[in-house]
Amino acid sequence: MITIGNSFRRISQAWFLLLSLTAVFALLYLISALFPRPIDPSISKYFSLALAEKARIYNYAPRIVYIVHLCLQIGFLTWLLFSTRGRILFQRVRNLxxxxxxxxxxxxxxxxxxxxxxxxxxxxxxxxxxxxIWGFSTQSQVAWWIDYLKNTSIDLVLSLAGGIIFFLLVNKISRYWWLVGSLLFSLWLVVEYFFWPIIVSPIFNHFEPLPKSAITTMVNELAHKAGLNVGSVLEMDASKQTTFANAYFTGVGSTKRIVIYDTLLKNYSLPEIKAVIAHEMGHWRHNDVAHGLLLGMAGGFIVFSILTFLLKPWLPKNSTKPPELWAALQLALILLLFVSSPLQNAISRQMERNADYFSLELTGNLPAEIQLQEDLARNSLTDLDPPGFIVWFSYDHPPTLTRIHDLEREYRPN
Structure with missing residues (x-):
């Protein structure tokens, strides 16, 4: 049985520090969600206070659910690893x-x-x-369960494959498993970025090229103006699942594409759609997918090197590695990803801000850019005055009013 003794005092201190930092962040997040500051009256320049109150109510429960879920997952894995009963359970698994x-x-x-x-x-x-109950889901309960089972099946296959590869590495390449692991993770990121849009995404939705219309003409004009060779602009049947409108840029190489929700095409004006497409072209022009890929690889290398230290108590030399190692890996990854969320989201927010600026430069239409932000916020009940800590910790896009104010400051009329 592997235990953490005196020789692993520094490692146990590292685990304690990681768990403590997670607890502090989780507590601050929960307090911010439970007791948000009063809504700033200045938002009335763009939105009614009644809408802001409604949006705050809508966002209240999911934030609490998120943090409670996280705490339960961490609690389960911590119990499994460090309690007597958890060790007994693993011993029973070994006896099978x-x-x-x-x-x-x-x-x-x-x-x-x-x-x-x-x-x-x-x-x-x-x-x-x-x-x-808020009217955003268009799915039947059966349809939701079908999508859930699809997601869960994919997660099971990836977890099982990743687990087997992990145990192969730590047993066969004991000393340098983390280096090979980080290289394999980097390779997986490339494979995922390349194949996910063409293999996995179509499992859940149908994608088809935009039909010839004023929108395709507009796309071609924007692409010419931006100096981009935009290969694929696809419409996704998001309305089968939600009323939310969105668009995104994904893929690498030949799978690069801009995907637009059909809800956006049906419910928003042409100038707003133009602003959205210009924003996604900003991600294309700035190579944000490639930069995200490189940052993911660098992050993977850092995480794997930290894991070699954190997992040392479950990595005995010259012997097979215990099944508890998988639980330790899962716990370490959850904690590391959670405490690094502010850094990851700060990078994402800056990418989104730059894409907003590019969109404004490309369209030159500040009123349409602002109208888009207003309509997106109204139609999705975006929190119009979110708690500062929650923005810093978990927002991968700038808040709506921040985006509007940034656009106003950036605007330079011809």
Whole structure:
């Protein structure tokens, strides 16, 4: 049995620091969600205070659900790793078979199953129930469950494949497993960025090229003005799931594409659609997917190097690695990703800000840019005066009013 003794005092201190930092962030997030400051009256320049109050109510429950879910996941894995009963459970798993790889696979599956069961009520509440009672979900309950099972099946396959590769690395390349692991992770990111848009996304939605229309003419004109060779602009049937409008830029190489929700095309004016497409062209022009890919690779290298230190108690030399290692890996990853959220989101917000500026430069239409932000916020009940800590910690886009004010400051009339 692997235990953390005196020789691993520094490692236990690192775990304590990581858990403590997570607890502090989680507590600050929860306090910010439970007790937001009064709504700033200045928002009335663009939105009614009644709308702001309604949006605050809509965003209230999902924030609490998010942090409670996180705490339960961390609590389960912490109990599994550091409690006596958790160690007894792993011992029982080891007693099921003398086959090391069977025991490892059973451990991966068991931890995945319990984590999925813990997540299920939260996923249902936030992803279906809450959206349905507010009128945003267009799915039947059966359709939601079908999508959920698709997502869960993909997650199971990836978790099982990743777990087996992980145990192969730590057992066969004990000393340099983290380096090979970071290289494989980088390779996976490239594969994911390249193939996800053409293999996985179509499992959930239908994509087709925009039909010849004023919009395609506008796209071609914008692309010419921006000096871009935009290969694919696709319409996605998002209305089968939601009333939300959106667009995004994804893919690398030959799979690069701008995807526009059909809800955006149906419910927004041509100048607003133009602003959205120009924004996505900004991501294209700034190579944000490639930059995100490179940052992900660098982040993976850093995370894997930290894992070599955190996981050392479960990485005995010259012997097979225990099944508890998988639980330790899951816990470490959740904690590291959580505490690094502010940095990740700050980078994302800057990319979005730059894409907004590019859109404004390309369209030259400040009223349309502002109208787009106003309509998106109204139609999705975006929090119009979110708590500062929650913005800093978890927002991957600038808040609506920040985007509007930034656009106003950036605007330079011809």
């Amino acid at each position: 078979s003398r086959n090391y790889w069977l025991v490892s696979v059973l451990s991966i599956l068991a931890i995945w199953l319990v984590s999925t069961l813990i997540s299920l009520p939260f996923s249902y509440y936030s992803g279906y129930y809450w959206q349905k």
